[in-house]
Amino acid sequence: MKVPFIAAGILCATMASAEPPVLTVYTYDSFVSDWGPGPQIEAAFEAQCGCDLQFVGAGDGAALLARLRLEGVRTKADVVLGLDTNLTAAAAETGLFARHGIADVAFDLPVGWDDEMFLPYDWGYFAFVYDKTRLATPPTSFQALADAPEDLKIVIQDPRSSTPGLGLLMWVKAAYGDRAPDIWAGLAPHILTVTKGWSEAYGMFLEGEADMVLSYTTSPAYHLIAEEDDTKAAAPFDEGHYLQIEVAGRIASSDQPELAQQFLDFMLSDGFQSVIPTTNWMYPAVTPAGGLPQGFETLIAPDTALVYSAGEAARVRDVALDEWRDALSR
């Protein structure tokens, strides 16, 4: 009776080993959507790793971190991809992340990068996007926007529920420091409304509801490349533009540490980076050998990149939010 039992055991074992190992990557929804980078990156990585790469979408960056905190050490994630520098301090505090151990990467970022846990995979500048056919001379700074005639309207996102919304909060704070409340008071009459997320705001802008919308300097590239529409542009601001750097890190308690490390290496290679510009509509963290797609050279290139380090971002956030709320609630 023992023989078939053992045979069955061996059979099970071989079947189990025939199953490729699974690497679970938590990310934000739009990364994994059919139109995001997810599908192409999954195919490219699976071709070289002999594994099954499974993306799990969890809302946006902030929701992603909240989910990770809910799951704690029992999380199934091996890698978390899609946090930004406004979130990394809180993410590091969870104690869930491992050091990446990758050094000497020539990042093409506007600022230096030095973080033991998180590696950047793409970046972009926040900017106000407008329609050239409807707004001939866009404002050139927050001050100019505040001084513009009152019928110049912008749509922004709520920093409490949206990543770009939080980006704008940090942008004004980084540019003006203690004067931020005055700037917000000047901007208030121009703010048509505040939306829950980027989609609502951008949709309202495209419907002609507002003259400008808070988005990215790379947004016009989508219209140019995917729709052959060159009427959209980002307005360069004299104060400089706030930088969003999107990062990934691997989970210390992962049961696939080697695969996770292999994924982080792959993330900085051409196979990953060349997919980013026309699917995530951001700049790749390491410019691929083929360069940037045609059309990206038409985008504005800010002279000054503003960004808070992870620690500073966590520190100024709550004060900046109170200033914003007080100025706009009046």
Add this chain to the structure above:
Amino acid sequence: MLMLSLGTLGAVLWRAEGPGALNGADWSAVRFTLGQAVLSSVLSVALAVPVARALARRRFRGRGLLITLLGAPFILPVIVAVLGLLAVFGRSGLISSMLAPLGLGPIDIYGLEGVVLAHVFFNLPLATRLVLQGWLAIPSEQFRLAAALNFTPRDVARTLEWPMLRSVLPGALLVIFLICMTSFAVALTLGGGPGATTVELAIYQAFRFEFDLGRAALLSLVQFGLSGVAALLAFAIAVPGVFGAGLDRPLTRWDRDSAVRRIMDGLWIVLAALFLIVPLGMVVLHGAAGLPHLPGTVYWAALRSLAVALGSAGLTLALALPMALAAVRLGGGRGAALQAAGTLSIAASPLVMGTGLFIMLFPLADPMRLALPVTALVNAAMSLPFALRALTPAVAEAEAGFGRLADSLGMTGMARLRLMLLPRLRRPLGFTLGLSAALSMGDLGVIALFADPGHATLPLQLYGLMGAYRMQDAAGAALLLLMLSLGLFWIFDRGGRAHADA
């Protein structure tokens, strides 16, 4: 049901590291939330009464279609409805562009007026349907009797219509008040800024921005408490209608009519139809170009949404019918308490409900595998208040009119349900199934934590398209969603109304 609304809250509290505290901004959120919810619900119901009365006593071509379309705004994803509204009332909308040649405008609806406008757009149709159910529940024999007794319109209003309204309006007011309480994206987008912060947004902030589960749970409790007080008030005011039984003849009005009343009714119907249909028409117009070129994955998402919608409709009925029967059988305070419990599920914050479910299920199973069943279950919970509003009065009516006859025939259990109750409940049952299916079709709500983009539902896919800048595809997907939701609603509602003239 209590498990879903309070249990999930408990789970969040249990994970919290200590109770939170409310600050000044939270209290101003509470004030704004209450204010806009009261205004929106009173206005929706006040406008619904003349519209429902006009629809109840007039027959015209397209009446059935109009009544079906009344279900539409309610089931649209918020973002679609808001863009539709802005296409009419926005700064570059229809009205503003009509005013522009006159040197006026553009009109600016952002602020409390915008929030109330949108909430009335969403809820006027629902209120109209609920009040209309009440009108149609008055047996036609009563109107014939009234005509035979030579009642004036004022007499009809006093003896028939006012008692009906007393029994229907508090429930309708309550349901709409509760919907507006948990509003978040509408209030923020049309409210024009952080002054329009609702409690639901504060919950969102506590969870997402601060990851302060204690504060999220506390705020959720505040939302619940306010809703509970509203529910108690509504059930205290409501008086069950007593109309006696009829033979289910089609409603024909024999009471006196006049040209003035005909014109007034016509006006109400035309105004309500314009207010509701023009923004919907803009959704259709925008979507028409994108609809033929939708990517295949959108259709798969639509199929998944259909499955969830049907599952949710079935679940709603399985929950609501026994609750309605029990509420009527228990009667009095306990019956009202049961109804109140069922109604409160809508006051639960979708975010807290989702988070609580996640905390409870995560140790047991992979939340992503459960995404669709959980969505169906939570949608069913959200539809329950409407189902109870539609079913309970009808059950009470049937029991009051035919219960004694059934008793004397010794009819109990299934036989009583099949022979006495179900035939009398056809109309509300159809309405319930249709509404819960359509509502589930358009819901995005709680599933954020469970969502698996690989198996996205149609509303999730719609947001995915927008997030990828594909606004035209998104508009096409919105039209598909509108057609499917309305189709589901129409099929069930129609099924419920078949043979109504027999």
